[in-house]
Amino acid sequence: MATLDFTYKGIILSGRVPEANIQAEFYRLCRKYGIEVLLEITHKGCRFDAVIFLDNRPFAIVEVKNYTDRRASMGLSTKGRQLKKYSQFGLPVIGVLNSRQVTISIDRILKMIEEAKNPPLQ
Numbered sequence: 001m002a003t004l005d006f007t008y009k010g011i012i013l014s015g016r017v018p019e020a021n022i023q024a025e026f027y028r029l030c031r032k033y034g035i036e037v038l039l040e041i042t043h044k045g046c047r048f049d050a051v052i053f054l055d056n057r058p059f060a061i062v063e064v065k066n067y068t069d070r071r072a073s074m075g076l077s078t079k080g081r082q083l084k085k086y087s088q089f090g091l092p093v094i095g096v097l098n099s100r101q102v103t104i105s106i107d108r109i110l111k112m113i114e115e116a117k118n119p120p121l122q
Contacts, residue, residue, distance in 0.1 A: 059091065067097045
């Protein structure tokens with residue numbers, strides 16, 4: 001009989017939280033702060049991890065990864081096939097690159113929404 005030889009705490013402490021858990025926490029915080037979000041949206045040949053909506057319209061695309069802290073510090077690669085496809089939609093792409101970036105990304109999204117609702121006077 002095969003056994004699973006890992007622990008919950010071991011996975012959490014390793015920083016390699018599964019992408020599905022990162023998406024779940026991201027979704028939970030979006031709902032908590034009143035951010036309109038849908039997960040796993042497929043549109044025109046693209047599958048988005050999440051799409052943020054503002055006033056019932058797509059506002060931003062969210063790409064979720066489970067990178068190590070070192071890899072996450074490099075950000076999303078703009079040369080990758082996936083981001084090149086996303087660029088055709090003209091929306092900002094926000095990377096949630098590991099579990100430690102969820103709250104940082106939520107703060108960024110809240111700031112972007114606030115700026116869109118209340119643009120600075122010029």
